Amino acid sequence: MYGIDLHNNKDRYFTIGDNKRQKFAFLPFKRQITVNKVSPVKLELEKFKSEQLKEAEISLHLTDKQENELSSLLYDHRGAFASEKEPLGAIIGHEADIILNIERPYPPLLRRPAYPESPKSREALETHIKELLDLGVIRKVCHNEEVEITTPVIVAWHNGKSRMVGDFRALNTYTVPDRYPIPKIQIVLTQISQAVYIATMDAFKGFHKNVVTPRPRKYLRIIVHWGVYE
Template identity: 50%
Template sequence: MTSIGTIIKEIIIPHRKGNIRLNPEFVVLGDAHIQGFLLGTDYQRMYDIDLYNKLLNEFRDGQLSTTLTSKQKLSLMKIPRKNRPAFAIGEEPLGNIRVHYIELYVDVEIPYSPMLRRPPYPESLETRREIYKHINDLLDMDGIRKIGHNEIVEITTPVLITCNDGKYRLCGDFRALNNYTKAERYPIPKIHHA
């Protein structure tokens, strides 16, 4: 087989989780009679395609701007892969961004008032199991962390809410904390603070 040139052709690989659009460069062989095409390992690695034409990590480029060049689209799609811990993926619905902190200013001093130090609500054995399951899932996803033996957290009680589809949702009861939290009157920073 002799090579007679190359051609760049846009192809779309269909997949149940979203189509993959590629602009690969093909080598044209003079005396080849091949019905399909061979995709190089560089493209397979770049787009996370395995040999069975499956998409290993779900992504879609259908919402990218049409004015972007293919090189710009390629560099844009590399961002989620470089910062993989910050993005949510299928089995782990939480991203892990650790740069955003919220400061609350509470009107009361430690030790907190009895309203804030409320004991957990009574729950059935099934509800308790479901709460522990949700808490363990959040621990596995790094959504929460265990507190140390010297830390005291007395201002929340876990509550299990039943959704319409029969699933449970774990919430924290912060109603008492909201009553004691000072309202932020000036959310925009003052000029001399900036």
């Protein structure tokens, strides 16, 4: 194995081994090498596609151009998608208010005890409560707080998956109806009948995205065997 000595002077040559007299010159290289700068927006777009769109099922019938246009459109509205920092969004611009049609003291029907649960359902209920606490959707009511209205919850099972459901039938009886306009499904389907492409999106925990004004939140307290949550 021979050593190579580089001589970085105006002549720029190198020698091999002990023969210092035989000099080797470098081949001229006039081609300029350019490195394309990657746009920060493009980097954010690729990150958005790999993280927030990783579970999206994009049609294989789209061309590369159409898929890129779709990804750019979704990226422009990335605030509507869940992320690690914001796993659960909220409806912006509308806060629900609850007005009771009765005065205090409230009837005993509004102060309900917790429903009995099987060990399996109770374990699932504990998991749901913990998840909502971690997401910041609910909080535990302290022992020194006045509690006048409580709603029991049940665990509904479907295809092996559990779902926590509040039995708000009693509260609905004493609540002033909210006549909020909701589009009819027939009108919605008519509006999209001429669409070439249709996208469907599922709202993660859609019911918990409804923001309630601070005053009536105490009406929505749920009760379980180990405490009350709001």
